Amino acid sequence: MTFNILLVGAGEINFGSVEGPWNHSRRLESKLGLALCIVGIVDPYQTRANAALEGKLASDAAPAYVSCKVFSTVAEAAASLAGELLPQLAIVGAPPFARGSDIPGKDLELQLAIAFPGCALFVEKPVSSDHVDGCWRVAAEFEKRRVLVGVGYMLRYSKAVQMMKQIIKENNLAVMGTNARYVMAYEWARKLSWWNKDSSGGPIVEQATHFCDLSRYFGGDVVLPSVSAQIVAHDEVPGVLSAKRFDESLVPPEKRLPRMTSATWKYASGAVGTLTHVIALHGTTYDTEFEVYADGYRLKLIDPYGSAPVLSIRRPGVVGEGPACDHNIVTNMRQDDPFYTELSTMIDVVSESGGNVRSKILSPYEDAVKTYELTWQIRRAGENSERQFSARISYPQ
Ligand SMILES: NC(=O)c1ccc[n+]([C@@H]2O[C@H](COP(=O)([O-])OP(=O)(O)OC[C@H]3O[C@@H](n4cnc5c(N)ncnc54)[C@H](O)[C@@H]3O)[C@@H](O)[C@H]2O)c1
Structure with missing residues (x-):
C-alpha cells in the first residue's frame, strides 16, 4: 500500500x-x-x-x-x-x-x-x-x-511542550501567565524580502508566530483588545544594527522591521501573556525561552528550536524530602524531532480516519487563524504606539 x-x-x-x-x-x-x-x-x-x-x-x-x-x-x-x-x-x-x-x-x-x-x-x-x-x-x-487540515506549528508536538501540558493537567493547575522571549541572531539573515514587513509580515507575524502560538496553546484565547505593545523602530538610536549583511536601503523606510517588540495581553481566563522579540544578536545562534507560571510552578523551555532543548521545572517540594519547599528539575530533550512528529501525526490521522482521530492534530486550522490574529494585533499595537510616541518626541540626530 x-x-x-x-x-x-x-x-x-x-x-x-x-x-x-x-x-x-x-x-x-x-x-x-x-x-x-x-x-x-x-x-x-x-x-x-x-x-x-x-x-x-x-x-x-x-x-x-x-x-x-x-x-x-x-x-x-x-x-x-x-x-x-x-x-x-x-x-x-x-x-x-x-x-x-x-x-x-x-x-x-x-x-x-x-x-x-x-x-x-x-x-x-x-x-x-x-x-x-x-x-x-x-x-x-x-x-x-x-x-482535514493541520498547520505547521511544530513546537506543539515537541516532547518538552507535551511534558509541560501533562504537568499542568496532572496537577490540575490554572495557568497564571506565559512569558515568551525570542532573541534573533540576524547577521546571516540576508533575504531582503524577510526584512520588508510588506512581504514577510514582519518579525511577529512571520517569526515570533511560533511563540505566540505556544503562548495560546498554554494560555488559551486572547482578549485581542487587551494587547498592548511598544517597539524600537529601525530609525531610533537603540535600533541601529551594525552586523547587517545586506543593503537595508533597498527596503523603503516605512517597510523596515522594528528591532524590538515588547507586548502584553490578557487571556480570556484572566491569565497574562508577555512576548519579547528582539533582532539583536550577531552570529547564528538564537536565544529563545518560553515560560509558563502557575501556583507553585515555573515551567521553562529553553531553546525549543535547538538540537538539545532544555526543560527546567520548578515545582513545590514533596513533604518529607527535606527543608527545601521547592524543587528544580532540569531535563535535556535531545533526540526529539517535532517536525517529524507533526508530519507523522498527520499521516497517522489520514490513515486511520473516522472516529476521534482528528483530535490528534494539535494545530487545527481555526486555531492557527487565532494565532495569526494575535500576531497582527501585536504588530498593529506596536506600530500605533510608535506613531503616538514619535508624534511627541524628536530624537537628537
Ligand atoms: N515551521 C517552520 O519552522 C518553518 C520553516 C521554514 C519555512 N516555513 C514556512 O514555510 C513557508 C514556505 O517557506 P520557504 O522557506 O520554503 O520559502 P521558499 O521561498 O524557500 O519556497 C517557497 C516556494 O513556493 C513557491 N510558490 C510560490 N507561489 C506558489 C504557488 N501559488 N503554488 C505553489 N508554489 C508556490 C515559490 O516559487 C518557492 O519555490 C512559509 O510560510 C514559511 O514561513 C516554516
Whole structure:
C-alpha cells in the first residue's frame, strides 16, 4: 500500500535549507519508507521544482519519486492526477501570500480542497499574509467540506511542550501567565524580502508566530483588545544594527522591521501573556525561552528550536524530602524531532480516519487563524504606539 503525497512549493520548508532543520520531504521519506509515493510537486518556479525532483531521483529516496510530475499550478496537477495517483495528503509549503484567502491568487488551499476532495492538507505557518477575514472564510469552507487540515506549528508536538501540558493537567493547575522571549541572531539573515514587513509580515507575524502560538496553546484565547505593545523602530538610536549583511536601503523606510517588540495581553481566563522579540544578536545562534507560571510552578523551555532543548521545572517540594519547599528539575530533550512528529501525526490521522482521530492534530486550522490574529494585533499595537510616541518626541540626530 502506498501513501500518496502532493508537495506544494519546492522551497526550503519542503526540500531543506542550510538555515535550519526544516525539510518536510526528508521526514516523509523516513516516516513512510517504501510506502511513500510523491505524486507531484506544484511550483510556478519550474526550474526550482525540476531541480528538486532531479536531486531526489539521484538520491537513495528515488523510489518515492518515480511517479512524481512537476506542475506549475494546482489546476495542472488536477488535470493530470487521477485514480491511483490521487493525493491523500498535500503539504502546502508555498509562501503565505499565496494562501489563507478566497481571493484568486491567494487561495491555494481552497484550490486544493476543490481539486482533490478527500485530500487532507498540511499547511505551513503563518496561515496567510492577507486579512484575517479571508482566513476565517477559508476556515468556514474547510468546515463545510470536512477537509482535514493541520498547520505547521511544530513546537506543539515537541516532547518538552507535551511534558509541560501533562504537568499542568496532572496537577490540575490554572495557568497564571506565559512569558515568551525570542532573541534573533540576524547577521546571516540576508533575504531582503524577510526584512520588508510588506512581504514577510514582519518579525511577529512571520517569526515570533511560533511563540505566540505556544503562548495560546498554554494560555488559551486572547482578549485581542487587551494587547498592548511598544517597539524600537529601525530609525531610533537603540535600533541601529551594525552586523547587517545586506543593503537595508533597498527596503523603503516605512517597510523596515522594528528591532524590538515588547507586548502584553490578557487571556480570556484572566491569565497574562508577555512576548519579547528582539533582532539583536550577531552570529547564528538564537536565544529563545518560553515560560509558563502557575501556583507553585515555573515551567521553562529553553531553546525549543535547538538540537538539545532544555526543560527546567520548578515545582513545590514533596513533604518529607527535606527543608527545601521547592524543587528544580532540569531535563535535556535531545533526540526529539517535532517536525517529524507533526508530519507523522498527520499521516497517522489520514490513515486511520473516522472516529476521534482528528483530535490528534494539535494545530487545527481555526486555531492557527487565532494565532495569526494575535500576531497582527501585536504588530498593529506596536506600530500605533510608535506613531503616538514619535508624534511627541524628536530624537537628537
Ligand atoms: N515551521 C517552520 O519552522 C518553518 C520553516 C521554514 C519555512 N516555513 C514556512 O514555510 C513557508 C514556505 O517557506 P520557504 O522557506 O520554503 O520559502 P521558499 O521561498 O524557500 O519556497 C517557497 C516556494 O513556493 C513557491 N510558490 C510560490 N507561489 C506558489 C504557488 N501559488 N503554488 C505553489 N508554489 C508556490 C515559490 O516559487 C518557492 O519555490 C512559509 O510560510 C514559511 O514561513 C516554516
